[in-house]
Amino acid sequence: MSGGWAAGSCKGLFWKGRRGGSAALRRCFPVNKEEAVSPAPKKRRLAAGERYVPPPRKRSTGVSFGAAHFAETSYYFEGGLRKVRPYYFDFRTYCKGRWVGRSLLHVFSTEFRAQPLAYYRAAARAGRLRLNEEPVSDLDIVLKNNDFLRNTVHRHEPPVTAQPIQILVEDEEVVVVDKPSSLPVHPCGRFRHNTVIFILGKEHDLKELHTIHRLDRMTSGVLMFAKTAEVSKRIDEQVRERQLEKEYVCRVVGEFPEHEVVCEEPILVVSYKVGVCRVDPKGKFCKTIFQRLSYNGKTSVVKCLPRTGRTHQIRVHLQYLGYPIVNDPIYNMEAWGPDRGKGGKIDKTDEELLKALVEEHRSKQSLDILGISEEDLNSSAENKDCGNVSDCTKPAQADPINENCPAEDTKDPERNDIAACPLNSDTNLETLKKDKELDSCENQDGQTGENSSEEKDPLCVECKITRRDPSPKELVMYLHALRYKGAEFEYCSKMPEWAMEDWEE
Numbered sequence: 387m388s389g390g391w392a393a394g395s396c397k398g399l400f401w402k403g404r405r406g407g408s409a410a411l412r413r414c415f416p417v418n419k420e421e422a423v424s425p426a427p428k429k430r431r432l433a434a435g436e437r438y439v440p441p442p443r444k445r446s447t448g449v450s451f452g453a454a455h456f457a458e459t460s461y462y463f464e465g466g467l468r469k470v471r472p473y474y475f476d477f478r479t480y481c482k483g484r485w486v487g488r489s490l491l492h493v494f495s496t497e498f499r500a501q502p503l504a505y506y507r508a509a510a511r512a513g514r515l516r517l518n519e520e521p522v523s524d525l526d527i528v529l530k531n532n533d534f535l536r537n538t539v540h541r542h543e544p545p546v547t548a549q550p551i552q553i554l555v556e557d558e559e560v561v562v563v564d565k566p567s568s569l570p571v572h573p574c575g576r577f578r579h580n581t582v583i584f585i586l587g588k589e590h591d592l593k594e595l596h597t598i599h600r601l602d603r604m605t606s607g608v609l610m611f612a613k614t615a616e617v618s619k620r621i622d623e624q625v626r627e628r629q630l631e632k633e634y635v636c637r638v639v640g641e642f643p644e645h646e647v648v649c650e651e652p653i654l655v656v657s658y659k660v661g662v663c664r665v666d667p668k669g670k671f672c673k674t675i676f677q678r679l680s681y682n683g684k685t686s687v688v689k690c691l692p693r694t695g696r697t698h699q700i701r702v703h704l705q706y707l708g709y710p711i712v713n714d715p716i717y718n719m720e721a722w723g724p725d726r727g728k729g730g731k732i733d734k735t736d737e738e739l740l741k742a743l744v745e746e747h748r749s750k751q752s753l754d755i756l757g758i759s760e761e762d763l764n765s766s767a768e769n770k771d772c773g774n775v776s777d778c779t780k781p782a783q784a785d786p787i788n789e790n791c792p793a794e795d796t797k798d799p800e801r802n803d804i805a806a807c808p809l810n811s812d813t814n815l816e817t818l819k820k821d822k823e824l825d826s827c828e829n830q831d832g833q834t835g836e837n838s839s840e841e842k843d844p845l846c847v848e849c850k851i852t853r854r855d856p857s858p859k860e861l862v863m864y865l866h867a868l869r870y871k872g873a874e875f876e877y878c879s880k881m882p883e884w885a886m887e888d889w890e891e
Contacts, residue, residue: 456584458578461588466858467545467858470542470580475538475539475541477536479534481529488529490515490517490526506525508845514538515536539846540846544577545580548858549858553590561611562611563611565601565609583595596611596615598610598612598621599625604861605863605866607879608877610870625695628693630870631870632867633691633870634690634692634866635690635882636700636865637686638711639685639710641686646677650671650673652665653670653697656739657736660743663697664702665702666730672696674692676703682888682889685712698717701717706727706728706730708728710726711863721746862884866882868881
Protein backbone atom coordinates (compact mmCIF):
# COMPACT_ATOMS: atom_id res chain seq x y z
CA MET A 387 0.00 0.00 0.00
CA SER A 388 1.49 3.31 -1.02
CA GLY A 389 1.89 6.11 1.52
CA GLY A 390 -0.30 9.21 1.70
CA TRP A 391 -2.02 11.71 3.96
CA ALA A 392 -4.87 10.36 6.13
CA ALA A 393 -6.94 11.53 9.05
CA GLY A 394 -5.55 10.63 12.47
CA SER A 395 -6.86 10.54 16.00
CA CYS A 396 -4.56 13.38 17.04
CA LYS A 397 -6.81 15.97 15.33
CA GLY A 398 -4.38 16.38 12.50
CA LEU A 399 -2.80 14.23 9.80
CA PHE A 400 -0.40 11.34 9.93
CA TRP A 401 1.76 9.59 7.39
CA LYS A 402 0.86 5.96 6.68
CA GLY A 403 3.73 3.60 6.11
CA ARG A 404 4.53 2.08 2.75
CA ARG A 405 4.60 -1.52 3.92
CA GLY A 406 1.23 -3.21 4.53
CA GLY A 407 -1.81 -2.03 6.39
CA SER A 408 -0.33 -2.87 9.81
CA ALA A 409 2.63 -0.54 9.45
CA ALA A 410 3.30 1.48 12.57
CA LEU A 411 2.76 5.18 12.63
CA ARG A 412 6.01 6.82 11.62
CA ARG A 413 5.06 10.26 12.89
CA CYS A 414 2.00 12.10 14.09
CA PHE A 415 1.57 15.86 14.48
CA PRO A 416 -1.20 18.46 14.26
CA VAL A 417 -1.18 20.44 11.05
CA ASN A 418 -3.58 22.63 9.09
CA LYS A 419 -5.18 20.53 6.36
CA GLU A 420 -5.09 23.26 3.71
CA GLU A 421 -1.40 23.82 4.33
CA ALA A 422 -0.77 20.10 4.01
CA VAL A 423 -2.67 19.77 0.75
CA SER A 424 -1.35 23.00 -0.77
CA PRO A 425 2.00 23.87 0.81
CA ALA A 426 2.94 27.54 0.56
CA PRO A 427 5.33 28.14 -2.32
CA LYS A 428 8.88 28.81 -1.29
CA LYS A 429 10.26 32.20 -2.18
CA ARG A 430 12.89 31.80 -4.86
CA ARG A 431 16.34 32.89 -3.78
CA LEU A 432 17.20 36.11 -5.59
CA ALA A 433 20.45 36.67 -7.35
CA ALA A 434 22.65 39.51 -6.18
CA GLY A 435 20.98 42.82 -7.03
CA GLU A 436 17.81 41.17 -8.33
CA ARG A 437 14.52 42.88 -7.47
CA TYR A 438 11.77 40.80 -5.86
CA VAL A 439 8.30 40.90 -7.47
CA PRO A 440 5.41 39.58 -5.34
CA PRO A 441 2.98 37.11 -6.97
CA PRO A 442 -0.17 38.65 -8.49
CA ARG A 443 -3.18 39.10 -6.24
CA LYS A 444 -6.36 37.15 -6.71
CA ARG A 445 -9.08 39.16 -8.37
CA SER A 446 -12.22 39.61 -6.34
CA THR A 447 -15.29 38.27 -8.12
CA GLY A 448 -18.75 39.75 -8.19
CA VAL A 449 -19.90 43.35 -8.06
CA SER A 450 -17.00 45.68 -7.35
CA PHE A 451 -18.60 48.96 -6.25
CA GLY A 452 -19.56 49.60 -2.65
CA ALA A 453 -19.86 52.31 -0.01
CA ALA A 454 -16.13 53.09 -0.01
CA HIS A 455 -16.20 53.88 -3.73
CA PHE A 456 -19.37 55.95 -3.51
CA ALA A 457 -17.81 58.04 -0.72
CA GLU A 458 -14.80 59.14 -2.81
CA THR A 459 -16.39 62.51 -3.57
CA SER A 460 -19.73 64.32 -3.81
CA TYR A 461 -21.94 66.10 -6.33
CA TYR A 462 -23.03 69.70 -6.66
CA PHE A 463 -25.51 71.24 -9.09
CA GLU A 464 -24.99 74.35 -11.17
CA GLY A 465 -26.63 75.76 -14.29
CA GLY A 466 -28.78 72.69 -14.92
CA LEU A 467 -25.73 70.42 -14.66
CA ARG A 468 -24.67 67.70 -12.24
CA LYS A 469 -20.99 68.17 -11.39
CA VAL A 470 -18.49 66.06 -9.47
CA ARG A 471 -16.04 67.63 -7.05
CA PRO A 472 -12.47 66.74 -8.09
CA TYR A 473 -11.04 63.85 -6.09
CA TYR A 474 -7.95 61.71 -5.75
CA PHE A 475 -8.07 58.35 -7.48
CA ASP A 476 -5.71 55.43 -8.02
CA PHE A 477 -5.21 54.01 -11.49
CA ARG A 478 -3.76 50.53 -11.17
CA THR A 479 -2.43 47.91 -13.54
CA TYR A 480 -0.13 44.94 -13.74
CA CYS A 481 2.84 45.20 -16.06
CA LYS A 482 1.79 44.42 -19.62
CA GLY A 483 3.85 41.94 -21.59
CA ARG A 484 5.23 44.56 -23.95
CA TRP A 485 6.54 46.59 -21.00
CA VAL A 486 8.73 43.81 -19.57
CA GLY A 487 12.40 44.77 -19.80
CA ARG A 488 11.60 48.45 -20.38
CA SER A 489 12.12 51.23 -17.86
CA LEU A 490 9.23 53.11 -16.31
CA LEU A 491 10.58 56.27 -17.92
CA HIS A 492 10.48 54.65 -21.36
CA VAL A 493 6.93 53.35 -20.84
CA PHE A 494 5.68 56.77 -19.71
CA SER A 495 7.44 58.53 -22.59
CA THR A 496 6.07 56.21 -25.28
CA GLU A 497 2.64 55.08 -24.07
CA PHE A 498 1.34 57.69 -21.64
CA ARG A 499 1.92 61.01 -23.31
CA ALA A 500 -1.16 62.69 -21.92
CA GLN A 501 1.30 64.15 -19.43
CA PRO A 502 4.90 65.32 -19.97
CA LEU A 503 7.74 63.40 -18.36
CA ALA A 504 8.18 66.28 -15.92
CA TYR A 505 4.77 65.40 -14.49
CA TYR A 506 5.74 61.79 -13.80
CA ARG A 507 9.00 62.88 -12.18
CA ALA A 508 7.05 65.27 -9.95
CA ALA A 509 4.47 62.57 -9.19
CA ALA A 510 7.26 60.21 -8.13
CA ARG A 511 8.76 62.86 -5.85
CA ALA A 512 5.31 63.40 -4.31
CA GLY A 513 4.94 59.67 -3.60
CA ARG A 514 2.08 59.22 -6.08
CA LEU A 515 3.78 56.55 -8.19
CA ARG A 516 4.15 53.16 -6.53
CA LEU A 517 5.59 49.88 -7.78
CA ASN A 518 4.47 46.81 -5.85
CA GLU A 519 3.18 49.26 -3.21
CA GLU A 520 6.63 50.78 -2.72
CA PRO A 521 7.22 54.44 -3.67
CA VAL A 522 9.05 54.85 -6.97
CA SER A 523 12.19 56.93 -6.51
CA ASP A 524 13.87 56.12 -9.82
CA LEU A 525 11.94 56.13 -13.11
CA ASP A 526 14.82 54.23 -14.72
CA ILE A 527 13.76 51.08 -12.85
CA VAL A 528 13.26 48.17 -15.29
CA LEU A 529 9.84 46.52 -15.22
CA LYS A 530 9.40 42.79 -14.67
CA ASN A 531 6.55 40.38 -15.19
CA ASN A 532 3.81 40.72 -12.52
CA ASP A 533 4.97 44.18 -11.43
CA PHE A 534 2.00 46.06 -9.96
CA LEU A 535 1.78 49.79 -10.76
CA ARG A 536 -0.30 52.40 -8.98
CA ASN A 537 -0.60 56.07 -9.92
CA THR A 538 -2.64 58.48 -7.81
CA VAL A 539 -4.14 61.36 -9.76
CA HIS A 540 -6.40 64.33 -9.10
CA ARG A 541 -9.41 63.36 -11.16
CA HIS A 542 -11.94 65.66 -12.83
CA GLU A 543 -15.14 64.40 -14.49
CA PRO A 544 -17.18 66.12 -17.22
CA PRO A 545 -20.58 67.47 -16.15
CA VAL A 546 -23.82 65.71 -17.09
CA THR A 547 -27.44 66.79 -17.05
CA ALA A 548 -28.96 67.55 -13.65
CA GLN A 549 -32.14 65.77 -14.69
CA PRO A 550 -32.84 63.11 -12.04
CA ILE A 551 -32.93 59.38 -12.70
CA GLN A 552 -36.53 58.20 -12.45
CA ILE A 553 -37.05 54.73 -10.99
CA LEU A 554 -39.80 53.01 -12.99
CA VAL A 555 -39.82 49.62 -11.22
CA GLU A 556 -38.06 48.12 -8.23
CA ASP A 557 -38.78 44.66 -6.86
CA GLU A 558 -36.80 41.77 -5.42
CA GLU A 559 -35.33 40.89 -8.83
CA VAL A 560 -34.80 44.06 -10.90
CA VAL A 561 -34.42 47.81 -10.86
CA VAL A 562 -35.72 49.59 -13.97
CA VAL A 563 -34.97 53.29 -14.49
CA ASP A 564 -35.57 56.02 -17.03
CA LYS A 565 -32.02 57.12 -17.83
CA PRO A 566 -31.46 60.78 -18.76
CA SER A 567 -29.35 61.61 -21.78
CA SER A 568 -25.61 62.30 -21.24
CA LEU A 569 -25.17 59.74 -18.43
CA PRO A 570 -22.97 56.67 -19.03
CA VAL A 571 -24.41 53.48 -17.58
CA HIS A 572 -21.26 52.49 -15.68
CA PRO A 573 -17.75 53.87 -15.08
CA CYS A 574 -15.58 54.13 -18.16
CA GLY A 575 -13.25 56.66 -19.69
CA ARG A 576 -13.46 60.00 -17.88
CA PHE A 577 -16.72 59.11 -16.13
CA ARG A 578 -17.03 57.39 -12.77
CA HIS A 579 -19.32 59.16 -10.30
CA ASN A 580 -21.34 60.82 -13.07
CA THR A 581 -22.75 57.44 -14.11
CA VAL A 582 -26.05 55.67 -13.52
CA ILE A 583 -24.44 52.97 -11.36
CA PHE A 584 -22.82 55.49 -9.01
CA ILE A 585 -25.82 57.86 -8.80
CA LEU A 586 -28.12 54.95 -7.92
CA GLY A 587 -25.67 53.79 -5.27
CA LYS A 588 -25.02 57.23 -3.78
CA GLU A 589 -28.51 58.75 -3.92
CA HIS A 590 -30.88 55.75 -3.89
CA ASP A 591 -28.84 53.23 -1.86
CA LEU A 592 -29.15 50.75 -4.73
CA LYS A 593 -25.93 48.76 -4.66
CA GLU A 594 -24.50 45.59 -6.18
CA LEU A 595 -26.56 45.92 -9.34
CA HIS A 596 -25.86 43.76 -12.38
CA THR A 597 -26.01 45.38 -15.81
CA ILE A 598 -28.41 43.51 -18.10
CA HIS A 599 -28.08 45.73 -21.16
CA ARG A 600 -26.57 49.10 -21.98
CA LEU A 601 -27.55 52.37 -23.56
CA ASP A 602 -25.29 54.82 -25.30
CA ARG A 603 -24.30 57.73 -23.09
CA MET A 604 -26.38 60.21 -25.12
CA THR A 605 -29.41 57.89 -25.37
CA SER A 606 -32.17 58.21 -22.76
CA GLY A 607 -34.84 55.76 -21.71
CA VAL A 608 -35.57 52.37 -20.17
CA LEU A 609 -32.55 50.77 -18.52
CA MET A 610 -32.68 47.49 -16.58
CA PHE A 611 -30.51 46.16 -13.78
CA ALA A 612 -30.69 42.80 -12.03
CA LYS A 613 -30.32 42.54 -8.26
CA THR A 614 -28.78 39.07 -8.36
CA ALA A 615 -26.46 37.17 -10.67
CA GLU A 616 -29.13 34.53 -11.21
CA VAL A 617 -31.67 37.05 -12.50
CA SER A 618 -29.00 38.69 -14.66
CA LYS A 619 -28.11 35.33 -16.22
CA ARG A 620 -31.75 34.47 -16.91
CA ILE A 621 -32.51 37.75 -18.68
CA ASP A 622 -29.14 37.78 -20.40
CA GLU A 623 -30.04 34.48 -22.06
CA GLN A 624 -33.11 36.17 -23.54
CA VAL A 625 -30.91 39.00 -24.81
CA ARG A 626 -28.47 36.59 -26.44
CA GLU A 627 -31.29 34.55 -27.97
CA ARG A 628 -32.82 37.80 -29.27
CA GLN A 629 -36.03 37.17 -27.34
CA LEU A 630 -36.04 40.70 -25.96
CA GLU A 631 -38.24 43.12 -27.90
CA LYS A 632 -36.89 46.67 -27.94
CA GLU A 633 -38.64 49.80 -29.09
CA TYR A 634 -37.01 53.21 -29.47
CA VAL A 635 -38.28 56.58 -30.61
CA CYS A 636 -36.26 59.38 -32.18
CA ARG A 637 -36.62 62.69 -34.04
CA VAL A 638 -34.84 62.87 -37.37
CA VAL A 639 -34.10 65.48 -40.00
CA GLY A 640 -36.60 65.75 -42.88
CA GLU A 641 -39.74 63.91 -43.92
CA PHE A 642 -39.23 60.23 -43.22
CA PRO A 643 -41.17 57.86 -45.55
CA GLU A 644 -44.67 56.92 -44.35
CA HIS A 645 -44.19 53.23 -45.14
CA GLU A 646 -42.15 50.83 -43.06
CA VAL A 647 -38.42 50.97 -43.81
CA VAL A 648 -36.05 48.06 -43.10
CA CYS A 649 -32.30 48.66 -43.03
CA GLU A 650 -29.93 45.67 -42.98
CA GLU A 651 -26.62 47.38 -43.72
CA PRO A 652 -23.60 45.90 -41.88
CA ILE A 653 -21.86 48.19 -39.38
CA LEU A 654 -18.13 48.51 -38.74
CA VAL A 655 -16.51 50.23 -35.77
CA VAL A 656 -14.19 52.99 -36.97
CA SER A 657 -12.87 53.96 -33.53
CA TYR A 658 -13.67 52.48 -30.14
CA LYS A 659 -11.86 55.40 -28.54
CA VAL A 660 -13.86 58.25 -30.03
CA GLY A 661 -16.91 56.04 -30.48
CA VAL A 662 -17.57 56.20 -34.23
CA CYS A 663 -19.07 53.57 -36.54
CA ARG A 664 -20.13 53.47 -40.19
CA VAL A 665 -21.80 51.20 -42.71
CA ASP A 666 -19.26 48.92 -44.34
CA PRO A 667 -19.47 45.55 -46.15
CA LYS A 668 -16.82 44.22 -43.74
CA GLY A 669 -18.98 45.10 -40.72
CA LYS A 670 -21.30 42.95 -38.63
CA PHE A 671 -24.82 42.07 -39.74
CA CYS A 672 -27.48 44.48 -38.46
CA LYS A 673 -31.20 44.90 -38.90
CA THR A 674 -33.42 47.81 -37.87
CA ILE A 675 -37.10 48.39 -38.70
CA PHE A 676 -38.32 52.00 -38.86
CA GLN A 677 -41.87 53.40 -38.88
CA ARG A 678 -42.77 57.10 -39.02
CA LEU A 679 -45.05 58.33 -36.23
CA SER A 680 -45.41 62.01 -37.14
CA TYR A 681 -44.01 64.87 -39.26
CA ASN A 682 -44.18 68.56 -38.33
CA GLY A 683 -42.99 70.04 -41.63
CA LYS A 684 -39.30 70.00 -40.69
CA THR A 685 -38.57 66.88 -38.68
CA SER A 686 -40.08 63.43 -38.21
CA VAL A 687 -40.65 61.27 -35.14
CA VAL A 688 -39.72 57.69 -35.96
CA LYS A 689 -40.26 54.41 -34.11
CA CYS A 690 -37.18 52.15 -34.25
CA LEU A 691 -37.18 48.38 -33.71
CA PRO A 692 -33.60 47.07 -33.64
CA ARG A 693 -33.40 43.32 -34.27
CA THR A 694 -29.69 43.22 -33.46
CA GLY A 695 -27.70 45.20 -30.91
CA ARG A 696 -24.64 46.69 -32.58
CA THR A 697 -22.84 49.80 -31.41
CA HIS A 698 -24.75 52.95 -32.47
CA GLN A 699 -26.88 50.78 -34.75
CA ILE A 700 -29.98 53.00 -34.88
CA ARG A 701 -27.98 56.18 -35.33
CA VAL A 702 -25.78 54.76 -38.09
CA HIS A 703 -28.72 53.25 -40.01
CA LEU A 704 -30.64 56.52 -39.87
CA GLN A 705 -27.59 58.40 -41.13
CA TYR A 706 -27.20 55.89 -43.98
CA LEU A 707 -30.87 56.35 -44.95
CA GLY A 708 -30.38 60.12 -45.09
CA TYR A 709 -32.42 60.97 -41.98
CA PRO A 710 -29.91 61.49 -39.16
CA ILE A 711 -31.12 62.26 -35.65
CA VAL A 712 -31.63 66.02 -35.41
CA ASN A 713 -29.02 66.72 -32.72
CA ASP A 714 -26.74 63.69 -33.04
CA PRO A 715 -23.26 64.98 -32.05
CA ILE A 716 -21.52 62.38 -34.21
CA TYR A 717 -23.66 61.26 -37.14
CA ASN A 718 -25.23 64.61 -38.07
CA MET A 719 -22.02 66.60 -38.42
CA GLU A 720 -20.48 68.39 -41.40
CA ALA A 721 -17.35 66.24 -41.01
CA TRP A 722 -19.13 63.45 -42.92
CA GLY A 723 -19.35 65.60 -46.04
CA PRO A 724 -22.13 67.49 -47.85
CA ASP A 725 -24.47 64.47 -47.70
CA ARG A 726 -23.58 63.77 -44.07
CA GLY A 727 -22.92 60.09 -44.75
CA LYS A 728 -26.13 59.34 -46.66
CA GLY A 729 -25.86 56.09 -48.59
CA GLY A 730 -22.47 55.43 -47.01
CA LYS A 731 -20.88 58.19 -49.10
CA ILE A 732 -18.10 59.72 -47.01
CA ASP A 733 -15.11 60.38 -49.34
CA LYS A 734 -12.69 60.33 -46.40
CA THR A 735 -10.41 57.75 -44.89
CA ASP A 736 -11.25 56.68 -41.35
CA GLU A 737 -8.35 58.75 -40.02
CA GLU A 738 -9.48 61.83 -41.96
CA LEU A 739 -13.04 61.36 -40.72
CA LEU A 740 -12.00 61.11 -37.09
CA LYS A 741 -9.78 64.16 -37.40
CA ALA A 742 -12.58 66.16 -39.05
CA LEU A 743 -15.07 65.19 -36.31
CA VAL A 744 -12.66 66.21 -33.57
CA GLU A 745 -11.81 69.50 -35.28
CA GLU A 746 -15.49 70.34 -35.73
CA HIS A 747 -16.16 69.83 -32.03
CA ARG A 748 -12.95 71.60 -31.06
CA SER A 749 -14.05 74.68 -33.02
CA LYS A 750 -17.32 74.65 -31.08
CA GLN A 751 -15.54 74.01 -27.76
CA SER A 752 -17.66 70.91 -27.37
CA LEU A 753 -15.12 68.09 -27.07
CA ASP A 754 -16.74 67.13 -23.76
CA ILE A 755 -19.86 66.18 -25.71
CA LEU A 756 -17.73 63.39 -27.18
CA GLY A 757 -16.39 62.64 -23.72
CA ILE A 758 -12.83 63.60 -24.66
CA SER A 759 -10.38 66.42 -23.95
CA GLU A 760 -7.33 67.96 -25.58
CA GLU A 761 -5.06 65.94 -23.32
CA ASP A 762 -6.80 62.74 -24.38
CA LEU A 763 -6.20 63.55 -28.03
CA ASN A 764 -2.49 64.09 -27.41
CA SER A 765 -2.32 60.73 -25.67
CA SER A 766 -4.39 58.98 -28.34
CA ALA A 767 -2.08 60.06 -31.14
CA GLU A 768 0.77 58.24 -29.45
CA ASN A 769 -1.14 55.12 -28.48
CA LYS A 770 -2.73 53.68 -31.59
CA ASP A 771 -1.83 50.17 -30.46
CA CYS A 772 -3.56 50.58 -27.09
CA GLY A 773 -7.16 50.91 -28.20
CA ASN A 774 -8.88 48.27 -26.11
CA VAL A 775 -11.14 48.62 -23.14
CA SER A 776 -8.55 47.27 -20.73
CA ASP A 777 -6.53 50.45 -21.21
CA CYS A 778 -8.70 52.04 -18.57
CA THR A 779 -6.45 50.19 -16.12
CA LYS A 780 -3.34 52.06 -17.17
CA PRO A 781 -1.38 53.77 -14.44
CA ALA A 782 -1.47 57.23 -15.94
CA GLN A 783 -4.53 59.11 -17.16
CA ALA A 784 -7.06 56.34 -17.90
CA ASP A 785 -7.83 56.29 -21.55
CA PRO A 786 -10.64 58.82 -21.37
CA ILE A 787 -11.62 58.84 -25.01
CA ASN A 788 -13.07 55.41 -24.65
CA GLU A 789 -16.60 56.21 -25.87
CA ASN A 790 -17.34 52.52 -26.14
CA CYS A 791 -18.75 52.73 -22.63
CA PRO A 792 -22.34 51.85 -23.39
CA ALA A 793 -23.57 51.24 -26.87
CA GLU A 794 -27.21 51.13 -27.88
CA ASP A 795 -28.59 48.17 -26.00
CA THR A 796 -25.50 46.02 -26.38
CA LYS A 797 -24.00 43.40 -24.15
CA ASP A 798 -21.14 42.22 -26.29
CA PRO A 799 -19.38 39.16 -24.84
CA GLU A 800 -16.20 40.30 -26.54
CA ARG A 801 -16.11 43.46 -24.43
CA ASN A 802 -15.72 43.53 -20.67
CA ASP A 803 -16.12 47.18 -19.74
CA ILE A 804 -17.57 46.47 -16.32
CA ALA A 805 -15.00 43.87 -15.36
CA ALA A 806 -12.10 46.04 -16.44
CA CYS A 807 -12.96 49.34 -14.82
CA PRO A 808 -13.94 48.27 -11.27
CA LEU A 809 -10.55 46.60 -10.99
CA ASN A 810 -9.13 50.10 -10.62
CA SER A 811 -11.42 51.25 -7.87
CA ASP A 812 -9.01 51.28 -4.92
CA THR A 813 -8.66 54.81 -3.62
CA ASN A 814 -6.09 54.29 -0.87
CA LEU A 815 -4.39 57.66 -0.46
CA GLU A 816 -2.17 56.83 2.50
CA THR A 817 0.96 57.79 0.58
CA LEU A 818 -0.29 61.19 -0.50
CA LYS A 819 -0.05 63.04 2.83
CA LYS A 820 -2.40 65.59 1.30
CA ASP A 821 -5.00 65.84 4.05
CA LYS A 822 -5.47 69.55 3.55
CA GLU A 823 -6.06 69.19 -0.17
CA LEU A 824 -8.37 66.25 0.32
CA ASP A 825 -10.47 68.12 2.86
CA SER A 826 -10.84 71.06 0.50
CA CYS A 827 -11.70 68.90 -2.49
CA GLU A 828 -14.31 66.99 -0.51
CA ASN A 829 -16.11 70.10 0.64
CA GLN A 830 -19.46 68.43 1.13
CA ASP A 831 -21.26 71.01 3.27
CA GLY A 832 -23.53 72.10 0.44
CA GLN A 833 -24.90 70.34 -2.62
CA THR A 834 -25.10 73.44 -4.80
CA GLY A 835 -22.94 76.40 -5.61
CA GLU A 836 -19.57 77.31 -7.02
CA ASN A 837 -16.60 74.97 -7.02
CA SER A 838 -13.99 77.72 -7.19
CA SER A 839 -13.32 77.76 -3.43
CA GLU A 840 -11.68 74.34 -3.56
CA GLU A 841 -7.92 74.18 -3.34
CA LYS A 842 -6.03 73.34 -6.52
CA ASP A 843 -3.77 70.33 -6.81
CA PRO A 844 -0.23 71.50 -7.72
CA LEU A 845 0.36 68.63 -10.16
CA CYS A 846 -3.08 68.58 -11.81
CA VAL A 847 -3.30 69.96 -15.35
CA GLU A 848 -7.10 70.12 -15.19
CA CYS A 849 -6.93 72.41 -12.15
CA LYS A 850 -5.15 74.99 -14.32
CA ILE A 851 -7.72 74.92 -17.13
CA THR A 852 -11.06 76.70 -17.33
CA ARG A 853 -13.46 74.82 -19.59
CA ARG A 854 -16.73 75.99 -21.06
CA ASP A 855 -19.66 74.14 -19.54
CA PRO A 856 -22.04 72.53 -22.02
CA SER A 857 -25.57 73.82 -21.92
CA PRO A 858 -28.26 71.37 -20.74
CA LYS A 859 -29.62 71.46 -24.30
CA GLU A 860 -26.29 70.20 -25.67
CA LEU A 861 -26.51 67.17 -23.39
CA VAL A 862 -29.75 65.90 -24.90
CA MET A 863 -29.99 63.73 -28.00
CA TYR A 864 -33.37 62.87 -29.49
CA LEU A 865 -33.11 59.09 -29.15
CA HIS A 866 -35.04 57.33 -26.40
CA ALA A 867 -35.48 53.69 -25.37
CA LEU A 868 -39.25 53.56 -24.96
CA ARG A 869 -40.07 49.91 -24.25
CA TYR A 870 -38.42 46.59 -23.37
CA LYS A 871 -40.39 43.36 -23.40
CA GLY A 872 -39.22 39.88 -22.46
CA ALA A 873 -40.85 36.53 -21.86
CA GLU A 874 -42.03 37.50 -18.38
CA PHE A 875 -41.87 41.29 -18.28
CA GLU A 876 -42.58 44.53 -20.10
CA TYR A 877 -41.26 47.93 -19.04
CA CYS A 878 -42.16 51.27 -20.60
CA SER A 879 -41.34 54.91 -20.02
CA LYS A 880 -43.26 58.03 -20.92
CA MET A 881 -42.87 59.47 -24.38
CA PRO A 882 -40.26 62.26 -24.17
CA GLU A 883 -41.47 65.82 -24.69
CA TRP A 884 -39.49 66.25 -27.92
CA ALA A 885 -41.35 63.26 -29.44
CA MET A 886 -44.80 64.80 -29.11
CA GLU A 887 -46.54 65.43 -32.41
CA ASP A 888 -47.07 69.16 -31.79
CA TRP A 889 -43.57 69.77 -30.38
CA GLU A 890 -41.46 72.55 -31.91
CA GLU A 891 -37.77 73.33 -31.41
